[in-house]
Amino acid sequence: MEHVQNWKSCGISHGNDALASSCQQVDALYPSKHASFWSELGDIIGTDDFKTKAISWLSGAVQIPTESFDSMDDIGVDPRWEAFGPFHDYLLKSYPLTHASLSLKKVNTWGLLYEWTGSDSTLKPIVLAAHQDVVPVDPNTVDDWIHPPYSGYFDGELIWGRGSSDDKSGLIGIMSTIETLLEKDFKPSRTVILAFGFDEEASGVYGAAALGKAMLEIYGENAFAFLIDEGGGFTDQYGTIFATPGIAEKGYIDVKVDVASPGGHSSIPPPHTSIGILSALLVEFEEHPYVPKLSKEDVLYSTLQCYTAHGTNVPKRLRRAMEHSAHSDWALRALEKILFKEAFFKSLVETTQAVDLIHGGVKSNALPEQAYAVVNHRISTLSSVAETQDHDIATVRKLAHKFNLTFAAFGESITEAGAPSKGSLTLSDAFGTALEPAPRTPLYGDEAVPWRLLSGTIKSTYNAHRSITGNDNIAVSPGMSTGNTDTKFYWNLTPHIFRYNHKNSGYGPNRLSGVHTVNENVNIDAFLEMIRFFTTLILNADEYDL
Structure with missing residues (x-):
């Protein structure tokens, strides 16, 4: 195993000298042991055939309504939970290698907990998290949609529909990455866990709450090298592209x-x-x-x-x-x-x-x-x-x-x-849901190795997807959103929690659009970049010490 310490303090980007030391930038981090394999996968992701497959994967997922609502009754009582059955069937059909190679535990009926067991049990696993549910579509707004909200329509550039961005692009991006790695016979050294809740849009009390408890029982406290869930992406700020992974929550x-x-x-x-x-x-x-x-x-x-x-x-x-x-x-x-x-x-x-x-x-x-x-x-x-x-x-x-x-x-x-x-x-x-502010993810010193690995991976993904080189094309900054995610149920699993979607969230034609409102869509190129990001992250985590 190579050590992150070999690169963790290298490549400080040029910036204001008085402030640069407080926002040190690592170099883009590329797989080393898996370099040729990573390059091969990158070529595959860039093909028209893979693009067609990716469109089909995400469009099909969007076509299955998985709405979650506030104040739903218990599972088995409220029939609206049954909407997740067809979605589970879709995942099983769409990702046969994933379901043949990974173990799957269904938690509280609709939560999905996959384990891709690595060959080295001494390495802490990583967790890739997402949620299956989407915000309900207001029936009074259906006519305001350019394309029907559950059509999954692809117009040659954008995939339209509820969940196309939040958060089926994340979940399907993860599943597509795993399936593609398995197609090329990849076997991880480090175990990879997938955790998919089903009521994040309704506070996660049935989904992520049960998944967090299950992971704690199975793996123990502080058992994971890091956990990444949905969050901020990258955008242009003051003339520079910044990625802002969330490292805290209110x-x-x-x-x-x-x-x-x-x-x-x-x-x-x-x-x-x-x-x-x-x-x-x-x-x-x-x-x-x-x-x-x-x-x-x-x-x-x-x-x-x-x-x-x-x-x-x-x-x-x-x-x-x-x-x-x-x-x-x-x-x-x-x-x-x-x-x-x-x-x-x-x-x-x-x-x-x-x-x-x-x-x-x-x-x-x-x-x-x-x-x-x-x-x-x-x-x-x-x-x-x-x-x-x-x-x-x-x-x-x-x-x-x-x-x-x-x-x-x-x-x-x-x-x-x-x-x-x-x-x-x-x-x-009012509802017994009071929550303290989240513990802050370590950013400095020896405790911050996962942060530096993530930062380097963001940079290498950004470069590779645009066929550019260098360390200053995108900067990485700690960030935070105003809301909460499913990660509030995962605090005791690892101190290294990142809330980040590798997507353009604010500039140019590929930016996010319509989240939680009409005309939600995602650019297909942005979705392909997400798959490239998860691929690079898994391979980097597989060969560096964490």
Whole structure:
């Protein structure tokens, strides 16, 4: 086995000298032991015959609706789960070598856990993850689609349909890679695990939750060299192409704000009904949002270090603020002011809140005895569930006193129990799904070998697909999205979790389009590049120490 240490600190890309050391770039990493085999596979991926096969694989998968919905009943009770049966049949038919050579365990009926057993049991396996389900298509929008949402139509450039990008391109890309490697008689040294959930779009509580538990029982804690799941891709930022694998995720909590007060006939109303009180509370929430403050510990700060170090067209004001922020709090605040003009950057840093659900009343002439709302929070990576709960308690405490409400929050009494009141206010975890921010993937030192292997693989894939050479065609930066993935159930399997799809996510004709909305599609060339990426990743992981 070659050692990653031979290349891990080589090839630092040229960039701003003051910042380059904080965003070091490795050289493109190509398979060494498997060099000729990798080259042969690359030639195959570039053929028209393989392109035709890849179109058929992905188009066929898109044609099978696998929608997941919020608040589905248990498996075996809710018939909508049965939609995954035809998809499993499709995978079995489309990838015969994969199903003949890999073991398959079905977890919680519809979860798929494949094992491609390697020849060297001393090597930690890798996990390639994706999800089978797709966001439902709103029936009212079907006529807005250029091509029917489950047609899998190929127009010569794009494959159209729900799931073509999110996330059947990832799942089918993985399966197509395995099948192609098997067609060429490849036998891995390092075991490869495939984990495919089936309700990621509905929080993963049946799919990835069960898969995570199963992998923990079978393989043990911290058993894997790394795990890669869906996530950000690559895009043009400040004149340079940057790939931004996700190395962290925000936390999450839905807070139920529940007001109860005496009912009665609406012809004799009190000054404030439950609905009126709830309305005042929600206004208080929106008038007192969390105050974001950029920290040098934020993932966004690390991303900006890379943008500034390796971007060729960074605005002078941003570059100057970034350079000085390393040793000046004033410059850090100036940087914050620049960034927070964009809602997306601001949302990456702050704990957000959004009033998403509300309910109250049953009849126009009856006083509502109860009214409630649900406030969704995405918790800053530098905060916690407890801090979020404390903030919400402080936000509404004065109003609870004003309206003379007994106040309880998250299982504890805030006001004196048994004191006279005109009703009650209760804050609670609405669905029992509170989640702490994810542990951060190591990026520096000896612990960061998987990160460097991934970075080098991204660069070599990008180069090979465009028949170019060099180490500066694409830069790799730590990144983060605003949402959560199935990886929230995989934290104890490995500290090396990457959320990354090797796809163009923001520039030129091959960029992603229509995710979670009408006209979802994927460019066939982008899909072929994904297959090339998974091929290179498996071969690199097979021959380097991790």
